[in-house]
Amino acid sequence: MQNRVNEGKVQMKKDIYVVGAALISGDKVLAAKRKAERTLGGMWEFPGGKIKDGETPQMALKRELVEEFADRIIVGPRVAMPVTYEYAFGVVHLSVYYAKMLTQNYNLIAHSRVRWMSQVKLKELEWLPANLPIIAQIAQNDLKRVSFND
Numbered sequence: 001m002q003n004r005v006n007e008g009k010v011q012m013k014k015d016i017y018v019v020g021a022a023l024i025s026g027d028k029v030l031a032a033k034r035k036a037e038r039t040l041g042g043m044w045e046f047p048g049g050k051i052k053d054g055e056t057p058q059m060a061l062k063r064e065l066v067e068e069f070a071d072r073i074i075v076g077p078r079v080a081m082p083v084t085y086e087y088a089f090g091v092v093h094l095s096v097y098y099a100k101m102l103t104q105n106y107n108l109i110a111h112s113r114v115r116w117m118s119q120v121k122l123k124e125l126e127w128l129p130a131n132l133p134i135i136a137q138i139a140q141n142d143l144k145r146v147s148f149n150d
C-alpha cells in the first residue's frame, strides 16, 4: 500500500502486481491493443495480467496467455527492472519478460487486435504509460541474443 496525503486525508492506493510478455519472433515484438470497453481501453500493452497469490511471474504469464490468446508460451529473461506507475485506481508494479509463442491461436479475449512490430516501430504506438521505460529498453536490446532455456 502507498500512503497519499490529500487535503489532510491519507489515502491508501492498492498495489497491483502485473506481469507482461514481450513476445518475440525473429526481429519483431508483439503489441496488443486493449479492448475499448476495458479500463485504459484502446491503449497498447503486452499480453499478461495480475499475478495471483502463490504464482510466480512465469506461472502467471503462462496462465494469462492461455486465458487471453489460448496460446502456450516459453518464458525467457526479464526485459528490465520492474516499473512502478501510479494510475487513478492503484499503483501498478509491472514486470515484463521476453517470451516465445509455442502455438499461434490468437483467440483474442481482452484485446481488439495484435501487431508484430519492429523495435523502432514499437515506439510509435500509444502504450500504457507504465510500459514506456520497458519499450525504451527493448529498443536497445539485440533480440537475436535473447536466450531461452528450451
Ligand SMILES: Nc1nc2c([nH]c(=O)n2[C@H]2C[C@H](O)[C@@H](COP(=O)(O)OP(=O)(O)OP(=O)(O)O)O2)c(=O)[nH]1
Pocket: 016, 018, 019, 020, 038, 039, 040, 044, 045, 046, 047, 048, 049, 050, 085, 092, 094, 128, 129, 130, 131
Ligand atoms: N496486461 C498488462 N497490463 C498492464 C500493462 N501495463 C500496465 O500498466 N498494465 C496495467 C493495466 C491494468 O491496470 C493492470 C493489469 O490488469 P489486467 O489486464 O489483468 O486487468 P484489468 O485491470 O484491465 O481488469 P479486468 O479487465 O480484468 O477487469 O496492469 C501491460 O503491459 N500488460
